[in-house]
Amino acid sequence: MTIKNSLRSQPDASGHFGSFGGRYVAETLMPLILELEKVYKAARQDPEFDAEFTQLLRTYVGRPNPLYYAQRLTEALRAGAPEGPNGQKKGAKIYLKREELNHTGAHKINNCIGQALLARRMGKKKVIAETGAGQHGVATATVAALFGMECKIFMGAKDVERQKPNVFRMKLLGAEVVPVVSGSQTLKDAMNDALRHWVSNVHDTFYIIGTAAGPHPYPELVRDFQSIIGREAREQILEIEGRLPDMLIAPVGGGSNAIGLFHPFLDDAEVKMIGVEAAGEGLQGKHAASLAGGASGILHGNRTYLLQDEDGQITEAHSISAGLDYPGIGPEHSWLHEIGRVEYMPITDDEALASFQKLAALEGIIPALESAHAIASAEKVAPTMDADQIIVVNLSGRGDKDIFTVADALGVEM
Amino acid sequence: MTADRLAARFATCKEAGRAALVTFVTAGDPTVAATPAILDALVAGGADIIELGMPFTDPMADGPAIELANLRSLGSGTKTRDIFHLATTFRARHPHTPLVLMGYANPMLVRGSEWFAGQCRQAGVDGVICVDVPPEEDAEIGPALRAAGIHLIRLATPTTDAARLPAVLDGASGFLYHVAVAGITGKQQAAQAAVEQAVARLKAATDLPIAVGFGVRSAEQAAAIGRVADGVVVGSAIVDIIGSHGDAAAPFVQEFVASLRGALNANSPHYRETTA
Numbered sequence: 243m244t245i246k247n248s249l250r251s252q253p254d255a256s257g258h259f260g261s262f263g264g265r266y267v268a269e270t271l272m273p274l275i276l277e278l279e280k281v282y283k284a285a286r287q288d289p290e291f292d293a294e295f296t297q298l299l300r301t302y303v304g305r306p307n308p309l310y311y312a313q314r315l316t317e318a319l320r321a322g323a324p325e326g327p328n329g330q331k332k333g334a335k336i337y338l339k340r341e342e343l344n345h346t347g348a349h350k351i352n353n354c355i356g357q358a359l360l361a362r363r364m365g366k367k368k369v370i371a372e373t374g375a376g377q378h379g380v381a382t383a384t385v386a387a388l389f390g391m392e393c394k395i396f397m398g399a400k401d402v403e404r405q406k407p408n409v410f411r412m413k414l415l416g417a418e419v420v421p422v423v424s425g426s427q428t429l430k431d432a433m434n435d436a437l438r439h440w441v442s443n444v445h446d447t448f449y450i451i452g453t454a455a456g457p458h459p460y461p462e463l464v465r466d467f468q469s470i471i472g473r474e475a476r477e478q479i480l481e482i483e484g485r486l487p488d489m490l491i492a493p494v495g496g497g498s499n500a501i502g503l504f505h506p507f508l509d510d511a512e513v514k515m516i517g518v519e520a521a522g523e524g525l526q527g528k529h530a531a532s533l534a535g536g537a538s539g540i541l542h543g544n545r546t547y548l549l550q551d552e553d554g555q556i557t558e559a560h561s562i563s564a565g566l567d568y569p570g571i572g573p574e575h576s577w578l579h580e581i582g583r584v585e586y587m588p589i590t591d592d593e594a595l596a597s598f599q600k601l602a603a604l605e606g607i608i609p610a611l612e613s614a615h616a617i618a619s620a621e622k623v624a625p626t627m628d629a630d631q632i633i634v635v636n637l638s639g640r641g642d643k644d645i646f647t648v649a650d651a652l653g654v655e656m
Numbered sequence: 657m658t659a660d661r662l663a664a665r666f667a668t669c670k671e672a673g674r675a676a677l678v679t680f681v682t683a684g685d686p687t688v689a690a691t692p693a694i695l696d697a698l699v700a701g702g703a704d705i706i707e708l709g710m711p712f713t714d715p716m717a718d719g720p721a722i723e724l725a726n727l728r729s730l731g732s733g734t735k736t737r738d739i740f741h742l743a744t745t746f747r748a749r750h751p752h753t754p755l756v757l758m759g760y761a762n763p764m765l766v767r768g769s770e771w772f773a774g775q776c777r778q779a780g781v782d783g784v785i786c787v788d789v790p791p792e793e794d795a796e797i798g799p800a801l802r803a804a805g806i807h808l809i810r811l812a813t814p815t816t817d818a819a820r821l822p823a824v825l826d827g828a829s830g831f832l833y834h835v836a837v838a839g840i841t842g843k844q845q846a847a848q849a850a851v852e853q854a855v856a857r858l859k860a861a862t863d864l865p866i867a868v869g870f871g872v873r874s875a876e877q878a879a880a881i882g883r884v885a886d887g888v889v890v891g892s893a894i895v896d897i898i899g900s901h902g903d904a905a906a907p908f909v910q911e912f913v914a915s916l917r918g919a920l921n922a923n924s925p926h927y928r929e930t931t932a
C-alpha cells in the first residue's frame with residue numbers, strides 16, 4: 243500500500259529519491275539492471291519468494307534477533323546526565339537491536355540471502371561482491387556456499403591487510419578473494435573492480451552489492467531486504483514498551499543497516515532518527531562523512547553525496563572502521579538528509595574507540611567498530627533526553643573482526 | 657550548426673573509400689605540458705578524429721592501461737581547466753580535425769551541465785562521450801549539450817538488444833560508438849564475425865556513422881574492422897605507448913598511428929599514399 247505523501251514510497255519509477263539515485267552505468271550494464279528490476283518486481287509479488295526469504299532468515303540467520311535493554315549503559319549515562327525540570331536525572335533508555343547475533347555476525351547477511359534468491363531466479367551461477375570490513379564478503383561467501391554458487395570477492399589490498407580474519411573466513415567458505423591494488427585500495431576501489439569484472443561477465447554473473455547504494459534497483463532492494471531490522475524492532479518495542487521509540491540511531495557506511503532500521507518508521511513523525519557518519523580524524527582532517535563534508539555527485543551508478551574536490555575528482559575517505567571507509571552514501575540517505583527527516587551526526591575514530599571499549603565493559607558486548615560509532619552517538623544524545631524516552635541503537639555487527647585494529651590503535655601487542 | 661566537423665570528416669573518409677581513424681588519449685597523460693605534442697602526433701600520423709579522455713579518479717569502465725593513464729594524469733596535477741585549455745589550443749592548431757571529449761559524469765557535471773556545455777563550445781569541442789550517463793539519465797547532460805550545438809555520442813554494446821536500441825539512438829548524434837566487447841577498455845578482442853553482425857544490425861537502424869572500438873590494438877584488426885565500419889577507435893594501444901615512453905612518446909605515437917592509417921588506406925579501392 244502506498245499512502246499519499248508517504249516518505250516510504252520512494253524511489254520513483256526511474257529509481258530517483260528526490261534528485262538522488264538513478265542509473266548511472268555503462269550501457270553494457272543497462273539491460274542487466276533493467277532485467278534485475280523486472281525480476282525483483284515479480285519476486286516482490288510472489289508469496290513463495292517471501293516465504294523462502296523469511297524461512298531462511300528464521301532458520302539460517304537466526305531471526306528474529308532480540309531487542310535488548312542495555313540497562314548498565316543507560317544507567318552509566320544517566321549518572322553523568324543533568325537533572326530535568328522534574329528533578330529527575332535525564333538519560334533516555336537505550337535498547338540495542340542485536341544484528342550482531344545474526345549468523346556471520348552482522349546485518350549484511352539479510353541482504354545477501356535476498357540477493358542470492360534473486361540471482362537464482364535469474365539463472366546466474368556466479369556471484370561477485372565488494373567488501374570493506376569483510377563482513378559483506380563473508381556474508382556473500384556464506385550464501386554462495388549455501389546456494390552452491392561460485393563466488394569472487396573484491397577487497398581493497400589495504401583492507402585485506404587490516405581484516406585478516408575475515409579474509410581467511412571467506413577462503414574457508416570457498417570464495418576467491420581478489421585484492422584490489424588500484425586507487426586508495428579500500429572499499430571504493432573494490433567496488434570499481436567489481437563493476438569492471440561484472441561488465442565483462444554480465445552473461446553469467448550476479449553482483450551482490452553490499453549496501454543501499456549503486457544503480458537502481460539496488461538501493462531499493464537492499465533497503466527492502468534490510469527492512470526486516472526495522473519491522474522486527476517496531477514489533478518488539480511495541481511489545482516491550484507499548485509505544486514507539488523516540489529516537490533511532492544507526493551507523494552509516496553506504497547506509498544499509500541504517501535504512502533497514504529507519505524505513506519502517508519514516509512515516510512516524512514522532513520517531514526521530516540519527517544516521518552516524520564516520521568523522522575519522524575529525525571533519526577538518528581525513529574522514530568519511532560524505533553528508534557533512536561532501537557534495538552531490540555521480541559515482542558507482544547513483545547520484546548522491548560524495549567526498550570530492552572542485553573538479554569532481556573523488557577524494558580518499560578515512561575511517562578506523564573499514565566498513566565506513568567509503569567516500570559516498572546511499573541515495574536515500576542523501577534525500578532524507580536534504581528533506582531533514584533524518585539527522586546525520588559525525589563521530590570520530592577516537593570517540594568510536596572509546597565506545598567500543600565502553601560497551602564491552604558495561605554490557606559484555608564487543609561491537610563492530612561501525613556499530614561503536616552509533617553507540618558513541620547514543621552516548622551524546624541520551625543524556626539530553628528525558629529518562630522516560632527511548633532510543634533504539636542498531637548494533638549492526640560484532641567486533642571480533644576488529645580486535646586487531648583496536649589493539650593496534652590502543653598500542654597493545656597481541 | 658554552422659560547421660559540423662564530424663559529419664564533414666566522415667563524409668571525406670567515405671569519399672576516400674576508407675574508415676575514419678579515431679584515436680584516444682587521456683588529457684594530461686603523462687603531463688599537461690606533454691599533451692599538445694602527443695595530440696599533434698595523432699594528427700600527423702593520420703588520425704581523423706581525436707578522442708580526448710578527461711581523467712577521473714574512478715574510471716570504472718576502463719581496463720588497466722587507461723586506468724593508469726588517468727592516474728598518471730591526475731598524479732601530475734591535471735585540472736579540468738587544463739583540459740579545456742588543451743582543447744582550445746588544439747582547435748587553433750587544427751581547425752578541421754574533430755575533437756571529442758570522453759569521460760565520466762562526475763568531472764563533467766560537477767559545475768552543472770550548462771557550464772560544461774558552454775566550456776565545450778568555447779573550446780571548439782565537437783562532441784562528448786559520457787560513459788556513465790545512459791539514455792535513461794539523458795536529462796543530466798543531453799539537453800545542455802544539444803542547446804550548445806555539441807554532439808552527444810552514444811554507445812551501443814553487445815548487450816544493447818533490438819528492444820533497447822531505439823532508446824540509445826534517440827538523442828544520439830555525431831556518430832554511434834559500437835563497443836565491440838561486453839567489458840572494459842583494452843581487454844579482450846572481439847570476434848570479427850560478431851563485429852560484422854553488430855555493424856549490420858546498427859546500420860539497419862540508423863544513418864549515423866558507426867565507429868567500432870574496445871580491444872582494437874593492431875593495424876590488421878583495424879583494417880578488418882575498417883572494411884565494415886565507418887570508423888575504427890584505437891585507445892589502449894596508444895595509451896600503452898605513452899605509458900612506456902612518457903614525455904618522449906610523441907614520435908612513437910605518430911609512427912603507430914601512421915601504421916593504423918596505412919592499414920585503413922589499404923582498404924580503399926582508390927588507394928593512394930596520402931594523408932588527409
Ligand SMILES: Cc1ncc(COP(=O)(O)O)c(C=O)c1O
Nearest residue numbers: 377495496497498499565612639
Ligand atoms: C557491522 C557493520 N555495520 C555497518 C556497516 C556499514 O554498512 P551499511 O551502512 O551498509 O550498513 C558495515 C559494513 O561493512 C558493517 O560491517
